[in-house]
Amino acid sequence: MMMHRLIAPFFAATLALPAAAMDLTELTDAERAQFRAEVRAYLMDNPEVIMEAVTLLQNREAEAQARADDNLVSDNAAAIFDDGYSWVGGNPDGDITLVEFLDYRCGYCKRAHGEVAKLLETDGNIRLIVKELPILGDQSVLASRFAIATKQIAGDDSYKAVNDALMAYNGDVTLPALRRLGSTFGLDMDAIEARMDSDDVTMEIAQTRALAQQLSISGTPTFVMHDELLRGYLPFDQMMALVEEKRG
Template sequence: MIDRRNFLILSGAAMVLPAAAKAEAETGALDPQMVFHDPDAPALGNPQGDVTLVEFFDYQCPFCKKNHPVLEEVMAEDRGLRVVMKDWPVFGPVSLRAARLVLGAQENGAYATALEALMATKGRLSDAQVDKTLNAAGVSVPKAQAGYQSARQKIDAVLARNDRQASGLGLFGTPGFVAGRMIYPGALDKAALTEAIRVARHPQG
């Protein structure tokens, strides 16, 4: 099992083969390739970026939501940054439903809109608030639900992988970030986030 002290990965590594997901599930081992290049995990920013930042988050986590505009600002300024969003619904059933709906919206090309809408909310959520927020943003909840149902096996599998990876990395809550060889539990302000990306881009100093 890879932990915080021996988590190693090379920048710019090739995309992982789908078989790696099955191997990770069967062995329980944490595959760094799947952390950074899970083909079913949504990615923002530059798809060909030279640095990948991974965030484990929950739509009900106040620190995740407060940190999200900072992440967006850094992403807008750093055109070489790729950001992988890992839903880790640790706040219960509402979080799990929200994650499934947003990933279902991805099947209809509405992932970014759904993500931004829920990340702009305040505090804890109810199912009704999730639906109202998505609908107000122009994301059809019935279509998102249908998208989830059509890809249920894939979406539930990526959520399960996210959970295993977060635990394997030693994270105890959201948000949690991974960049290069380093794991950063908790929210990061702009300076800390920029420094984490710099270290990942230039690991030798």
């Protein structure tokens, strides 16, 4: 499929002749066979042309995807940056907002957690929004329900502590394990466990999933930095460079 997409425009480019000079639809079978042989011979003698065409196509597709993603962010800005329930950390008055869609069972989310923390500590002027997007099975959902219920019952500081702990945790996510984790922070686990299956918690997860669908997010971590959708894990240096770019 990729080769077909490259060769078709190549035919047109190599035969950029006046319309009267050649009509490909009127070639005889012999003329068409000769034409194909000449094109093949040219490509065999100049294989770098194919790689140049592949690179050009990839660049154009990347630019088109970036434009489409920019439109998605703009069209869904209110839900991304001001949904009224997602946890907000870092500097709430920061000039750059970083939004992270995460899953506690995601290995790349765990790697990104330390990078994001380093970014916030190093810069000091970044507002962080965390969106719970459990997509890796029942244990992911259970972990997110626990984190959201903690936020609703015990507040933002407790949510931050639980979020950090869940990102560092590598065992199976079970209710007994969550109870042990919650007890280390002095949380009212009876109240939190009762809230975990509530409509309020279910609504947060459902709305974030709906937003992820609108943004064509299929994996975690996914970030939105200022006005740009960033799909996948980003190391600290790359995030720092993007922050500086956004500030101009």
